[in-house]
Amino acid sequence: MADHGSHTRPGISRARLAHIAAWSIELPGEEADRACAGIVEKTYARGTCICPKNTILESWTGVVTGLIKVGTVSPEGRGITFTGVPAGGWFGEGTVLKNEPRRYDIVALRDTRMAFMDRATFMWLVENSVAFNHFLVRQLNERLGHFMALLEYDRLLDATPRLARCIASLFNPVLYPGAGNHLEITQEELGLLSGMTRQVANQSLKALEKDGVVVLEYGGVTVIDLERLRSYGA
CATH class of the missing domain: 2.60.120.10 (Jelly Rolls)
Structure with a gap:
């Protein structure tokens, strides 16, 4: 390590x-x-x-x-x-x-x-x-669905929908509890996570903001409509 x-x-x-x-x-x-x-x-x-x-x-x-x-x-x-x-x-x-x-x-x-x-x-x-095992079952089940969704959007979606799904995945209430609707994350970090350049991530974020699903703030993103973000581009 x-x-x-x-x-x-x-x-x-x-x-x-x-x-x-x-x-x-x-x-x-x-x-x-x-x-x-x-x-x-x-x-x-x-x-x-x-x-x-x-x-x-x-x-x-x-x-x-x-x-x-x-x-x-x-x-x-x-x-x-x-x-x-x-x-x-x-x-x-x-x-x-x-x-x-x-x-x-x-x-x-x-x-x-x-x-x-x-x-x-x-x-x-x-x-x-017993309580810990109940948690693990929920965690593993949610993670399976999470990675299936990531595989789908990585193969099928263009840049803006792909970034939308990437952002939505970081607001999963089971895997990442307590996130609320705001995440401190830079455009560079979002680009790294979604497999695109900072410039493309910036363009996609502006498109998502124009569409009313997120609000861009200095050093972070606030989600306005998580359900739309999860299905964006479908």
């Missing part, structure tokens, strides 16, 4: 857990305490590869603040982005369950703080917590 982050002590408070992990609200006291003891937070500078592809990262990962990109590089050297994960999102549960190397790179698109739950704690919750 390319770990260039600054460390904090293992273990966090119950209040901190509730702040960084919406799923923890469902956990009974003992289970929440167990989760707290197994989490460490680290910070990473923009551009840091938090975890390279084919690295075994024996932790379940969450984004506390910032934004990360999940992607890879093709044999021809072309960068491919699978998705972005904003603050509040937890991911990588499938890899931890299978105890296999990550099949993608995790890169910080801006200064980012991450939470890592060690695999032993994660597996204890899987084996002992």
Whole structure:
């Protein structure tokens, strides 16, 4: 693991857990305490590869603040982005369950703080917590639908609809709870996540704003009509 982050002590408070992990609200006291003891937070500078592809990262990962990109590089050297994960999102549960190397790179698109739950704690919750398992079923089901939609729009849609679906995916209330209707994200970051240049992303954003589905603000986007954004171009 390319770990260039600054460390904090293992273990966090119950209040901190509730702040960084919406799923923890469902956990009974003992289970929440167990989760707290197994989490460490680290910070990473923009551009840091938090975890390279084919690295075994024996932790379940969450984004506390910032934004990360999940992607890879093709044999021809072309960068491919699978998705972005904003603050509040937890991911990588499938890899931890299978105890296999990550099949993608995790890169910080801006200064980012991450939470890592060690695999032993994660597996204890899987084996002992009904509430945690209910959460995982919802999470995995939602993620499957999320990636099917990303595959569809990447292959079938032009730039503006593709960007619209990319933005909408970052407002998924199950995968990224607590996002509200505003996301701090730059046009450059949106371009990286949707596989287009900053210039094309800028043109597409202006088209979406003109159509009344988003409002562009300095360093961010506010969604006006999420349902239209999700089906834009259909």
